[in-house]
Amino acid sequence: MIKVFLIVNSSGKIRIRRFYDEVEFARQQQIEQKLIQLTSKLSPNSCNFFKDLDGIYDKKCKIVMRFFGTLYFIAVIDEDESELGVLDLIQNIVDLMDKIFENACELDVLYHPDKMNALIDEIIVAGIVVETNIMDIQEALKQQETQIKNK
């Protein structure tokens, strides 16, 4: 299960946040700040996942981080989730963003927060990855847009 999913820019501003467990807002902020501090340790040749030894969320969890362009994709996962699977998931999200926005960048997330959030909600529900097929996800998003246009 994915416990936390964040998309953060290089200045430390959170563009997308999801907490899939019951966590109060005060604790959410603490967790976010500590995860953002960790982004400074990520380098091109470093490993993309590591144990949460400092107990930022839970010592039994792992933190998966990947950097694309100016955005850090951060996921906190428990022992039921595959680390390489989550890395593939992040790759899928970026591929989808490229398809929807054409050469996606951070500004697309700023100008289309509704589409970005809808995209995440089609992939992860209640902390579980429900779909990884790009075509199926695009289809679901198109159906939503059709519904909007048909009002």
Add this chain to the structure above:
Amino acid sequence: MFHLSQMDQIFLKSLADVVRTSRTTSQYDKLTFTTQTIADIKNEISSRQESVRYQALLKLFFLAMEGNNIRWAEFQIINLMGSADFQLKLGAQLAAHLVIDNQSQGLIMVTNVFQKEFKNGHIECSTTLSCLGTIANKDLSDSLLTHVLKLTTNTKPLIRKKAIAVLSKIFTINPLNIPGNLEMVIQQLQKETNISVLACGISLFCSVMKVAPKLYPLFLSIVYDQISKQKSNWLLIKLVRISNKLIALEPRFQGKLIEHYSRLLNQTNSKSLQYELIYSIMKYFKNHSQLYESAGDILKQFLNHQDPNLRCLGLECLTHISTSAGLMEFQEQILESFKKSDYFSKLQILQLFKDFTNQQNFQTVIEFFLKYSDLESNHKIIESLIYIITKDKFINVDDPEKLLLTYIPIIAQKIDTIDNAMRFKEMLFELLTRVPGLKVYSDQLCNQILQTYATQSDTLQGPTLNIVQRHTQLKYSLNHREIIFKSLIMIVGESVKLLKLEALINIIKFLEQLNILNCYESSLSDIDSLLFKIYIQIIKIDSQNEIIPQIEQLIKNIYNKLHNISIVKIQFFYESLINNKQKDKLDQLFTLYEEDLPPINLEAQKLIKPPESLNITQSFQIDIEEIEKIKNSNNEQIEQKPIVQQIVQVESNKNDQVDQNIKIQKQDENEEELKILNNKVDSIPKKVFTINRDEELPPGVNQNDINQSKEDE
């Protein structure tokens, strides 16, 4: 609700306008801009026009992204969730997690909204389920359980998989919802063909096993069934993960999986599936040599791979090799990879060695990590080394003398955080308690560590620990070096009776350095008490009063340097040295120091009764006895060496009359014998210290009594 006039609509700011303005606004005007934007949003979100409300919603998203608190909009967003317009509804559902958490009062209103949505078309159902998955709490879950259960039988796979995902959250939040409902879901999943839905079902089983592990028999047949026929790597990864949990609970399940694991291991090229398989095999299939060997071959590929992620996963697998001997095979490889690894991989390797270091590789491990610590990972390396040293009462340490004199000074120099300084202090105190004989080296240790500190510019640097001294209410801050300095000063103070006169004088001369007094201002009271203890000890040694005037002058110099800094000094000691006053109090204290230290003082022990078997008259001064024993054993070894030399000399004198060649030959033989003997008896006597790993007990209390009382309890 109100209707915006045409004029207002012209000046209405869209999200794009707000974003552009925000990016061009200076930092000083940001607050004004944000306040104005919030005021605009509060107006617009109450508008009758849906487009206006939608723009307000998008601007709320933007404010949240910029780090602003938008929880004041909770009621408005819940209101929008019940809107007839799908776009508004969807936007509100997507924004719900930004304003609602598990303690929000507004969640009560959401129940009815969601119940209505579940009766609508599949797209509304889908988006509502996604929203519910993020904001569900106990009350909401209980209210909507029946609706969600119904949706698990929906014709659309999109709805079924989301419903199952939400169910996993509902079951986790309130496990009382599981009985009766879980069986229904399992029956549906047994007929399911869609891979996404099956994957969500396996995730549901994982969630249920966390809160109700005894239900595992319900999952065995469906998991086995899917492993034997599935081809999707994504689903197989989940199946192998849940199989690990099932094997832990039902070991017989392992036997059923051997054939399938072998097949999958041979067929798959997917690294993620390979990793899951070798992880499972390393942990649970050690008895199956063929499978274990195949997994071991793939593990070596992972360890040597160029991709750091795969190397990291390979290291993860190594944690499941049961014996240290098994790990020793890979030790060199792992240490080599440490040099090239990134920060996170280094942490993983450190964790591995924390678990698997033993007496055999202790020295190699310590020396390697001390040599290859870098700035980034230094604090973690030191933390791990202190853990390895102190683990299980120093179980890995067979030469405590070498530890104290060789490794500990290097560790002290590398410490750069307060946490590590505190750990170092505790390690040092524990080591000296368990091996009291090592206190003879306290001055040597101090010199090695503190001399390095004195030569470097040592102003208060880095983070500090704030302390308020209870009895004086003095506030001061300690950095990591000062913590170590204080602990060393205390150890020397405790070991004063064991040190030679020369060592004591050197300590006073060391403390006289002005940079020490300036840098360690917070430790001046510790320095003060150390000077006092040294002074008392010197008076005891120097009965002829030859050195005392020199010592008094040195101590006076120190106090003169401190006259501008306020310290908590031992008043009568200071007065007797500087002003020749209160000498009678000093004499009283001398006699007190000479007395043997009993385990307790009955005058002080009025509230809690001492144990009956405790011998109050028996002295607590075990340190000196221990040291005397060691000294005596060393003296025996030193005496042996000259005796041997004498024997050799007498023999060579007897042979003076023998032919010169034979004489030379015999001398060579004797020299050889001497060399052999010298190798056995070192010129510097070797002291053998043993670590006391028993629990600390006061004299007179028996370990058997404690064990008996524990059994009675």
